[in-house]
Amino acid sequence: MHDQGGSPSIADATTPSAGRIYDYLLGGNHNFEIDRIAAKGLLKDVPEMLQWVRLIRWFLGSTIRRLCDDGFTKFLDFASGLPTVDHIHQVAPKGTRVVYSDIDPVTVAYAREIVKNLPEIDFVQGDAGNPESVLGLEVVQRLFGSDRKVAIGYNGIAWFLPDDRVVHALEVLYDWASPGSRLFICDINSTAQTTDGDRLREFYQQVKQPVYVRSEKRFREMLGRWKVNPQGIRPLEEWLPIDKKSMEKATESAGGNLIGAILEKT
Numbered sequence: 001m002h003d004q005g006g007s008p009s010i011a012d013a014t015t016p017s018a019g020r021i022y023d024y025l026l027g028g029n030h031n032f033e034i035d036r037i038a039a040k041g042l043l044k045d046v047p048e049m050l051q052w053v054r055l056i057r058w059f060l061g062s063t064i065r066r067l068c069d070d071g072f073t074k075f076l077d078f079a080s081g082l083p084t085v086d087h088i089h090q091v092a093p094k095g096t097r098v099v100y101s102d103i104d105p106v107t108v109a110y111a112r113e114i115v116k117n118l119p120e121i122d123f124v125q126g127d128a129g130n131p132e133s134v135l136g137l138e139v140v141q142r143l144f145g146s147d148r149k150v151a152i153g154y155n156g157i158a159w160f161l162p163d164d165r166v167v168h169a170l171e172v173l174y175d176w177a178s179p180g181s182r183l184f185i186c187d188i189n190s191t192a193q194t195t196d197g198d199r200l201r202e203f204y205q206q207v208k209q210p211v212y213v214r215s216e217k218r219f220r221e222m223l224g225r226w227k228v229n230p231q232g233i234r235p236l237e238e239w240l241p242i243d244k245k246s247m248e249k250a251t252e253s254a255g256g257n258l259i260g261a262i263l264e265k266t
């Protein structure tokens with residue numbers, strides 16, 4: 001897993017990597033045979049996973065387009081996964097500055113290879129539960145300067161963190177950002193009829209990732225001082241300008257389970 005210098009190796013094809021499995025589920029080509037085997041095994045247990053990951057990525061794309069339309073040119077993203085398959089810099093106009101981050105060293109190493117020739121994009125290691133680990137890095141100053149009116153991505157991560165860590169992170173980001181900044185976030189809604197929290201937890205136990213499923217009410221409480229924008233907290237599929245046919249499978253299994261919102265610092 002590590003090269004002689006001690007850095008994680010992206011060429012290690014003997015152990016599945018969460019980031020590359022996710023890339024495979026999204027239909028990307030930054031994955032190895034070992035990842036594809038692991039992904040297929042996971043899909044046997046939780047077949048709807050395929051639609052969930054796509055729904056999350058579609059929400060990301062739709063939100064990025066809205067934020068770019070609203071004039072945002074700087075994005076700070078947590079728990080990014082690999083920057084492939086319609087991720088921020090692939091959706092936003094050229095010139096948009098993006099600081100991606102993820103906790104997984106193999107994902108970070110692979111991602112850095114992918115963006116290494118893009119001067120306006122960088123990818124760093126950081127913990128979404130402890131945003132200070134990213135905010136203090138030189139790259140933030142280098143790409144954003146002193147401008148802190150930014151769009152912050154907190155997508156597809158809240159359910160991997162206990163409540164107190166999400167609350168802490170949102171507080172820190174609120175204090176750091178300038179007024180007018182936005183933050184987009186999604187979560188699993190335990191009160192939606194089709195949620196099967198136990199199966200989800202079982203699935204993630206296999207990849208040794210604890211999962212925290214909460215109600216929409218609790219999710220709303222955790223947003224703290226961030227103001228929910230007028231669209232409100234809505235099921236992810238309601239955010240998407242995608243034709244109904246291509247959404248059928250995703251909403252069949254995930255309808256109402258996944259909720260998202262764009263928040264604003266006022």
Ligand SMILES: C[S@@+](CC[C@H](N)C(=O)[O-])C[C@H]1O[C@@H](n2cnc3c(N)ncnc32)[C@H](O)[C@@H]1O
Nearest residue numbers: 057060079080081102103104127128129155156
């Ligand atoms: C669902 S995927 C990423 C989704 C991506 N943000 C998107 O919108 O499509 C979750 C990612 O979270 C990362 N992750 C898990 N725990 C984390 C943490 N505490 N801090 C940062 N990243 C984390 C994993 O390594 C994985 O790449």
